[in-house]
Amino acid sequence: MPPRYPSSSSIFLPFLYPSLFRSASRIKCRSTITTLHSSSPVPTPSETSTEPSSSSDALPYSRLNPPPDEYAITTFADKARITAHAGGGGHGCISFLREAFMADGPANGGDGGHGGNIYIQAVHGEASLHKLARRRILRAGRGKTGQGSSRGGARGDDVVIQVPVGTVVREISRIDPMVEENLRFREAREKEREYAKLVRESEAQASDAGDAGDAIRAELPEPPEHPNLHKFILYPGISHTERRNLTLPRLPRRERLYVQPEGPIHLDLSQPTVRPILLAAGGIGGLGNPHFVSKERPRPLFATKGERAVSMQLELELKLLADVGLVGLPNAGKSTLLRALTNSRARVGNWAFTTLQPNIGTVVLDNHKGRPVATPKPQPPAPHAVINDATYGSVVIAQHEQIAGPGPEPRTRFTVADIPGLIEGAHLDRGLGIEFLRHVERAGVLAFVIDLSAGDAVDALKALWTEVGLYARLRDDEETEREIGGRIDWEGDGSRSPGPGRTGYGGQMIVADLSGPADNSEMGGLHIAAKPWFVVATKGDLPSTEENYARLKEYLAAVTDGQEPHPSGVEGAWTEDCAAIPVSAIHGHGVDRIIHWTVGLLDE
Numbered sequence: 001m002p003p004r005y006p007s008s009s010s011i012f013l014p015f016l017y018p019s020l021f022r023s024a025s026r027i028k029c030r031s032t033i034t035t036l037h038s039s040s041p042v043p044t045p046s047e048t049s050t051e052p053s054s055s056s057d058a059l060p061y062s063r064l065n066p067p068p069d070e071y072a073i074t075t076f077a078d079k080a081r082i083t084a085h086a087g088g089g090g091h092g093c094i095s096f097l098r099e100a101f102m103a104d105g106p107a108n109g110g111d112g113g114h115g116g117n118i119y120i121q122a123v124h125g126e127a128s129l130h131k132l133a134r135r136r137i138l139r140a141g142r143g144k145t146g147q148g149s150s151r152g153g154a155r156g157d158d159v160v161i162q163v164p165v166g167t168v169v170r171e172i173s174r175i176d177p178m179v180e181e182n183l184r185f186r187e188a189r190e191k192e193r194e195y196a197k198l199v200r201e202s203e204a205q206a207s208d209a210g211d212a213g214d215a216i217r218a219e220l221p222e223p224p225e226h227p228n229l230h231k232f233i234l235y236p237g238i239s240h241t242e243r244r245n246l247t248l249p250r251l252p253r254r255e256r257l258y259v260q261p262e263g264p265i266h267l268d269l270s271q272p273t274v275r276p277i278l279l280a281a282g283g284i285g286g287l288g289n290p291h292f293v294s295k296e297r298p299r300p301l302f303a304t305k306g307e308r309a310v311s312m313q314l315e316l317e318l319k320l321l322a323d324v325g326l327v328g329l330p331n332a333g334k335s336t337l338l339r340a341l342t343n344s345r346a347r348v349g350n351w352a353f354t355t356l357q358p359n360i361g362t363v364v365l366d367n368h369k370g371r372p373v374a375t376p377k378p379q380p381p382a383p384h385a386v387i388n389d390a391t392y393g394s395v396v397i398a399q400h401e402q403i404a405g406p407g408p409e410p411r412t413r414f415t416v417a418d419i420p421g422l423i424e425g426a427h428l429d430r431g432l433g434i435e436f437l438r439h440v441e442r443a444g445v446l447a448f449v450i451d452l453s454a455g456d457a458v459d460a461l462k463a464l465w466t467e468v469g470l471y472a473r474l475r476d477d478e479e480t481e482r483e484i485g486g487r488i489d490w491e492g493d494g495s496r497s498p499g500p501g502r503t504g505y506g507g508q509m510i511v512a513d514l515s516g517p518a519d520n521s522e523m524g525g526l527h528i529a530a531k532p533w534f535v536v537a538t539k540g541d542l543p544s545t546e547e548n549y550a551r552l553k554e555y556l557a558a559v560t561d562g563q564e565p566h567p568s569g570v571e572g573a574w575t576e577d578c579a580a581i582p583v584s585a586i587h588g589h590g591v592d593r594i595i596h597w598t599v600g601l602l603d604e
């Protein structure tokens, strides 16, 4: 396998010694720029994108051009695999009233408490799965055992797994004691039947044999245990003979307060869940000995055990729910743009892969006044209007004219996700891979951040769309595979009960009706390519970026007119109004245009 990161020290050193690197990078960066401008032709994005390419080192430090060590660390995990054990029920109690002058008091054993349940709830305020990823095993409380004097056991504590909104929960496997129990019961009944047959046969032989019949009867093996014996707790002082002669009653039918959801569970928690969703129900508590009192059995020497509970392995995957997803090559300026748009303190550095995990920022449109600010969708600037001055971005958002926003709830803010950079071949696990694209998969709008100073912008855009398209196709294939997997059932292993319309063959794979596969309209990555998108042409303050921008503009106009295909090559993709907005994020120029354009696309 190729190394995950380039081994060059220029990539690693900054992470280790940012301050040392800063001075070194200035020299290196300057020399790179000189070579780019003097000798070489326009380099391709893949050649230059991972190299420091901007002149940001020459600029004084500011919020938008921070030193490499000025950033906020957020602990983040977007995947977690956990095992959740619901609580078992507490055992019932065998006890009798003891009082002065009452030698044989009535049975008064309390019932066991029910086991705790496992729930899941999506809440705002949680942003990562790292706590769950670290904990790995979650256990709900066990029900307490019942006690004498008819005192019932306490209920086990429930566990509510709180996850961020946007988490997808998939059940991988489950151990359901009820299924095991049923199998065991069936086996025990089978043994009982065989024994009864044996007894009948030996009886017949014994009666034929006359006097020798007793010897035949004595040869009979020990009778099998009662099929439900393991569900009872017997009085500790019970003798072996008492135990053998014990006639256990039928177990009473119990009402279940919580019904265990059928597996496999698949939840897409894209909305906050007001009431927690039940994943695994706790076992019900055992019954105390008073439940088995009858005329024939006034002093029952047994109670029932608490039920064992379900445990399941779950896979959690977080897909951040941002309104806008920033997609770009490494070092394109995504994090700087996020800082310019929001109050984020994402790490910025003049090297590739500064960002190693997604950052989310919120763009506040109303300046925290609670009143929406919305402006009509602006036209993108003219092709020649490449920013080299402070024309753009000089308008403070809160100073805009306030007009009523669209819809019943006008937009006052939106969120932006900045993900690690993509490189060509990311789908082959180059760079940091395409794993992080899942965080922009659900974004309403995609913003392709393209460094105008790093080679041909059109090529860079096509390369990015190719990777996004490949990712989308991979996801579609995964989804189809999962769906087919969900229709296959291994019968005879006791893991699942046969569904309607399925016939059971011991240990055979049964594929349920596959005639109607998943909706084909989503095939071929359209679910991402159908999203509205635009290009943020950044680093417009650097020299010689005008022509690059003009070419990009021309290309996008051709895509909008239908003369050029969508850069991903996906048929039916969104090409309504493909715009390129030139910005200089490091100076905060052009940022308000992005905000207005995005609001327009989001509210479309």
Ligand SMILES: Nc1nc2c(ncn2[C@@H]2O[C@H](COP(=O)(O)OP(=O)(O)OP(=O)(O)O)[C@@H](O)[C@H]2O)c(=O)[nH]1
Pocket: 054, 055, 056, 057, 064, 065, 328, 329, 330, 331, 332, 333, 334, 335, 336, 337, 347, 348, 349, 350, 351, 352, 353, 354, 355, 356, 419, 420, 421, 422, 538, 539, 540, 541, 542, 583, 584, 585, 586, 587
């Ligand atoms: N001149 C100039 N430099 C910029 C601009 N935007 C970003 N930069 C510089 O470009 C370099 C990379 O910026 P980042 O924001 O870290 O880029 P990124 O796309 O987040 O990079 P990765 O996280 O590695 O993918 C930094 O040195 C920034 O200061 C800009 O508009 N103009």
Ligand SMILES: [Mg+2]
Pocket: 334, 335, 336, 347, 348, 354, 355, 418, 419, 420
């Ligand atoms: Mg970054």
